[in-house]
Amino acid sequence: MKKIPLKRIFAAAALVCCLTVTTAYADVTQEDIDNAKNQINNLKNQQKDAQDAVDDINGKKGQLESDLNNLNGQMTNIVSSMNALESQINDKKKELSDLEDEIDQTQDNLEAAKQQSASQYEDMKIRIRYMYENGNTPMLEMLLSASSFSDFLNRTEYISEINSYDRQKLEEFIQVQEQIAAEEASLEEQKKDLESEQQELLAMQDDMKVKQNSVNSLISSTQANISQTNSELSSAQGKVNDINSQIAQMEELEKQLEIQKAKEDAARMAEIKRQEAENNGEFSYVPSDSDLYLLGAIIQCEADGEPYEGKLAVGSVVMNRVRSSYFPNTVSGVIYQSGQFSPVASGRYALRLEQGVNNTCMQAAQEVLNGNITNSCLYFRTVIDGLEGTIIGHHIFY
Structure with missing residues (x-):
C-alpha cells in the first residue's frame, strides 16, 4: 500500500x-461529455432509422415511377393500336361504300338487262304471234318471189338466221341476266364479309377503349401515389435534416x-x-x-x-x-x-x-x-x- x-x-x-x-x-x-456523446449516439441511431425510412420511400417512389413509365408505354401502344384500328375501320367503311356503289350499279345493269331482255322477248312474241295469226304467207310469198334458186336459198337461209338470231339474243340476254345476278350475289357476299370484318374491328376498338380507360385509371392512381410518396419523402427528409441539425448542435x-x-x-x-x-x-x-x-x-x-x-x-x-x-x-x-x-x-x-x-x-x-x-x-x-x-x-x- x-x-x-x-x-x-x-x-x-x-x-x-x-x-x-x-x-x-x-x-x-x-460524465457530462459522456452524456453528450450518448445523446449524439442516440441521435445517430434515430438518424439511421430516419434515413432508412427515406431510402424505403425512395425505393417505393422509384417502383411507382417505373410502374408509371410502364403504364405510359402501355397507353402509347393502346393509342397506336386504336389509331391503326380507326384507320382500318375507315378503310372498311370506304370499301363498303365503294362496294355498295358497285352493287347499286350492278343492280342498275341487271335491271337494264332485264328490261332489254323483256323488250326482246316481247318483240319475238309479236313476230311469232304474227306468223301464227297470219299463217306462213309472208314467209311463203318471200320464198316464192325469189328470182332464182340461188335467191330462194338465200332467202331461206335469211329466214333461218332471223330465227337463230332471235334465239341467240334470247340466250345471250338470259346469260347476261345470270352473270349479273351472280355478280350481284358475289358483291352481296363481299358486302356481308366486309360488314362482319367491320364489326370485328369495332369490337376490337371497344375492347381497346376499355383497356384505355383501365390504364388511364391506373395512371391516375399511380400519379396520386407518387404525389403522396413525394409528400412522405419530404416529411421523412425533413426529419433527417432536423436530426442532422440536432447532431451538429450536440457535436x-x-x-x-x-x-x-x-x-x-x-x-x-x-x-x-x-x-x-x-x-x-x-x-x-x-x-x-x-x-x-x-x-x-x-x-x-x-x-x-x-x-x-x-x-x-x-x-x-x-x-x-x-x-x-x-x-x-x-x-x-x-x-x-x-x-x-x-x-x-x-x-x-x-x-x-x-x-x-x-x-x-x-x-x-x-x-x-x-x-x-x-x-x-x-x-x-x-x-x-x-x-x-x-x-x-x-x-x-x-
Whole structure:
C-alpha cells in the first residue's frame, strides 16, 4: 500500500478547496461529455432509422415511377393500336361504300338487262304471234318471189338466221341476266364479309377503349401515389435534416465541453504539479496481482488503434495518477474513479475484461508497471485545437 506524507494530504485538501471555490460553477466532468456523446449516439441511431425510412420511400417512389413509365408505354401502344384500328375501320367503311356503289350499279345493269331482255322477248312474241295469226304467207310469198334458186336459198337461209338470231339474243340476254345476278350475289357476299370484318374491328376498338380507360385509371392512381410518396419523402427528409441539425448542435456542445474540460484539467494539472513540487517525499508502489490485467484492459480500450508509444503513454497517465496525492492510490482506484475513463462508464471496459486483453497491450502494461513511465501527464484526450501538450497518434497528453 502506498504511504502518503501528511504534507501531501494537507496540500491536496488545500487544492481541492481552492478548485472547488474557483471552478465549481463551471466544472465539466467526463460524465457530462459522456452524456453528450450518448445523446449524439442516440441521435445517430434515430438518424439511421430516419434515413432508412427515406431510402424505403425512395425505393417505393422509384417502383411507382417505373410502374408509371410502364403504364405510359402501355397507353402509347393502346393509342397506336386504336389509331391503326380507326384507320382500318375507315378503310372498311370506304370499301363498303365503294362496294355498295358497285352493287347499286350492278343492280342498275341487271335491271337494264332485264328490261332489254323483256323488250326482246316481247318483240319475238309479236313476230311469232304474227306468223301464227297470219299463217306462213309472208314467209311463203318471200320464198316464192325469189328470182332464182340461188335467191330462194338465200332467202331461206335469211329466214333461218332471223330465227337463230332471235334465239341467240334470247340466250345471250338470259346469260347476261345470270352473270349479273351472280355478280350481284358475289358483291352481296363481299358486302356481308366486309360488314362482319367491320364489326370485328369495332369490337376490337371497344375492347381497346376499355383497356384505355383501365390504364388511364391506373395512371391516375399511380400519379396520386407518387404525389403522396413525394409528400412522405419530404416529411421523412425533413426529419433527417432536423436530426442532422440536432447532431451538429450536440457535436458542437460536446466539442465545447471537451475544450472546457481540457482547460479545467490543465489548470488542475498546473496546480497539482505546483503543489507536488513542494513535496520531496519518495514514492513507491507495489502492484497487486490484478493490476497488470486491469491496466492492459484500459490501455486496449483507450489506445488499441494507437502506436505502441501511445499505449505506453496511456499506461503512464494511469500510473502518474496513482503516484499523485490528488487521485486514488491504486491502479483499480484510478481506473474506476467516477467520471474519469469513458470506457468504464459505457461498459466497454467490463466487456474487454470479460473477452480478454491482447498481447501488445499486456506488454505495454507490464513495461509501465516495471517503471517505464514515458511522460509526467495526468490527462489525455483526443486532439483539439488550442490545447497544449504532447501529441501521440490521435491523443494529446497534458
